[in-house]
Amino acid sequence: MTSQIIPVDPFDFIIFGGTGDLSERKLLPALYHRQRDHQFSEPTRIIGTSRSKLSDEEFQEFARKAIKEHVQKEYIDKAEVEKFVSRLSYVPADATTGSGFDALKKAIGNSKSIRAFYLAVTPALFGDIAAQLKKHEMITPDSRIVVEKPIGRDLTSAKALNDQIGGVFGEHQIFRIDHYLGKETVQNLMALRFANALYEPLWNSAHIDHVQITVAETVGLEDRVTYYDTAGALRDMVQNHMLQLLCLVAMEPPSSMDANAVRDEKLKVLRSLKRVNGQEAPKATVRGQYRAGASSGGAVKGYLEELGKPDSTTETFVALKAEINNWRWAGVPFYLRTGKRLATRVSEIVIEFKPVPYNIFGESAGNVSPNQLVIRLQPDEGVKQYIMVKDPGPGGMRLRQLPLDMSFAQSFDGRSPDAYERLVMDVIRGNQTLFMRRDEVEAAWTWVDPILNAWAESRQEAQGYTAGTWGPSASIALIERDGRTWHESN
Numbered sequence: 015m016t017s018q019i020i021p022v023d024p025f026d027f028i029i030f031g032g033t034g035d036l037s038e039r040k041l042l043p044a045l046y047h048r049q050r051d052h053q054f055s056e057p058t059r060i061i062g063t064s065r066s067k068l069s070d071e072e073f074q075e076f077a078r079k080a081i082k083e084h085v086q087k088e089y090i091d092k093a094e095v096e097k098f099v100s101r102l103s104y105v106p107a108d109a110t111t112g113s114g115f116d117a118l119k120k121a122i123g124n125s126k127s128i129r130a131f132y133l134a135v136t137p138a139l140f141g142d143i144a145a146q147l148k149k150h151e152m153i154t155p156d157s158r159i160v161v162e163k164p165i166g167r168d169l170t171s172a173k174a175l176n177d178q179i180g181g182v183f184g185e186h187q188i189f190r191i192d193h194y195l196g197k198e199t200v201q202n203l204m205a206l207r208f209a210n211a212l213y214e215p216l217w218n219s220a221h222i223d224h225v226q227i228t229v230a231e232t233v234g235l236e237d238r239v240t241y242y243d244t245a246g247a248l249r250d251m252v253q254n255h256m257l258q259l260l261c262l263v264a265m266e267p268p269s270s271m272d273a274n275a276v277r278d279e280k281l282k283v284l285r286s287l288k289r290v291n292g293q294e295a296p297k298a299t300v301r302g303q304y305r306a307g308a309s310s311g312g313a314v315k316g317y318l319e320e321l322g323k324p325d326s327t328t329e330t331f332v333a334l335k336a337e338i339n340n341w342r343w344a345g346v347p348f349y350l351r352t353g354k355r356l357a358t359r360v361s362e363i364v365i366e367f368k369p370v371p372y373n374i375f376g377e378s379a380g381n382v383s384p385n386q387l388v389i390r391l392q393p394d395e396g397v398k399q400y401i402m403v404k405d406p407g408p409g410g411m412r413l414r415q416l417p418l419d420m421s422f423a424q425s426f427d428g429r430s431p432d433a434y435e436r437l438v439m440d441v442i443r444g445n446q447t448l449f450m451r452r453d454e455v456e457a458a459w460t461w462v463d464p465i466l467n468a469w470a471e472s473r474q475e476a477q478g479y480t481a482g483t484w485g486p487s488a489s490i491a492l493i494e495r496d497g498r499t500w501h502e503s504n
């Protein structure tokens with residue numbers, strides 16, 4: 015998608031976990047694209063670090079491979095790749111002992127560039143890295159630190175992590191990534207709501223019946239056995255990505271796109287979420303775990319077989335009904351569902367409006383379905399507004415539902431950038447609008463914790479579902495009890 019590219023100031027990008035999966039799949043390819051689109055100013059450098067003892071050349075080779083594997087062929091240009099790798103150097107370092115930090119400091123030197131310390135490592139190392147950076151006097155006023163989720167596994171551990179980082183960096187320097195906020199269509203949700211006069215008068219409980227948010231994946235554990243089994247879908251997806259999406263749908267119009275203006279409004283939504291207590295949890299939430307089945311045309315193992323353990327109760331699917339106790343949303347349920355090994359890969363938000371007050375066409379015209387606005391985050395990004403129309407031709411009035419269909423691929427030329435491209439450049443620009451503030455993360459845990467506790471206390475089971483389906487039947491029952499159905503994604 016083409017837009018005018020404004021270069022950012024020169025920067026030093028230091029990747030902790032430089033040889034890891036995130037660096038390979040997302041960060042290096044994202045930085046390559048930004049260079050290719052002429053967004054860098056000189057001198058801009060990228061320094062990889064991790065415990066592995068690599069030379070500069072080996073890290074450069076790692077980056078070449080990362081680009082080859084994770085950048086589409088048509089965007090790979092040999093000269094561009096070589097220019098990119100010439101920015102790369104590597105310093106082995108261990109935050110638990112401090113070894114290598116002197117060398118890292120030396121590698122950065124007296125550079126006046128913006129410094130971005132990107133922590134693509136386990137959160138267990140956040141505190142150690144921040145402390146070593148401080149001890150070695152590497153933090154300039156223009157430095158930022160970027161951290162990836164999971165930020166904690168409950169409110170207490172999230173606070174502890176926030177304290178460790180916050181003890182060294184000011185909140186204005188801390189960039190907590192939720193990569194969903196960098197997705198094009200997620201930002202489009204804000205454009206849709208706040209750059210159009212059409213929807214705002216309807217955006218409330220008087221006109222909206224309910225909201226559905228689905229993030230369905232076809233992948234399974236993907237080599238993340240240790241992390242995932244201690245997290246589960248509620249911590250992995252709902253506490254962050256899905257609650258962020260809910261906030262963007264539900265928040266009041268911020269006074270501007272200023273980071274705090276937007277984050278203040280999201281925070282109010284999080285604080286208005288009705289607590290799900292122990293009694294309500296079995297009715298308002300569903301946990302599931304996939305069993306063997308079929309996915310993307312092939313047979314796949316069940317979660318336990320993939321895990322290699324006979325007895326995990328971790329949920330790979332969650333569906334729940336959230337309610338927002340405020341004037342705009344009272345009485346409008348938000349149904350959320352997410353899971354691994356589901357029928358198809360799709361992320362979408364469905365806003366279902368209330369039905370017409372009275373059907374003047376009579377039964378012979380067919381049903382008058384309520385209008386739906388479907389915001390498709392991936393794949394096939396776009397927005398569809400479903401409306402009722404008359405079936406063409408004679409033979410009386412027959413009604414049919416059709417979408418006003420705006421596919422972004424068809425409407426815009428060019429490549430849709432990956433979320434990380436937007437987010438890493440925002441880090442350099444110092445724009446925190448699409449990053450989570452400390453109080454947001456903690457408010458999200460404040461809502462999630464009682465659900466986790468209720469599950470633990472009542473031993474709420476993770477119900478089995480066959481891989482390649484839409485999750486346990488209880489998820490269908492959750493919404494159908496209220497006389498509604500999940501939107502069928504296709």
Ligand code: BG6
Pocket residue numbers: 193231250251361
């Ligand atoms: C991550 C989760 O945050 O998001 C993963 O930890 C999940 O479990 C991923 O697969 C989904 O991201 P995307 O961009 O592929 O929808």
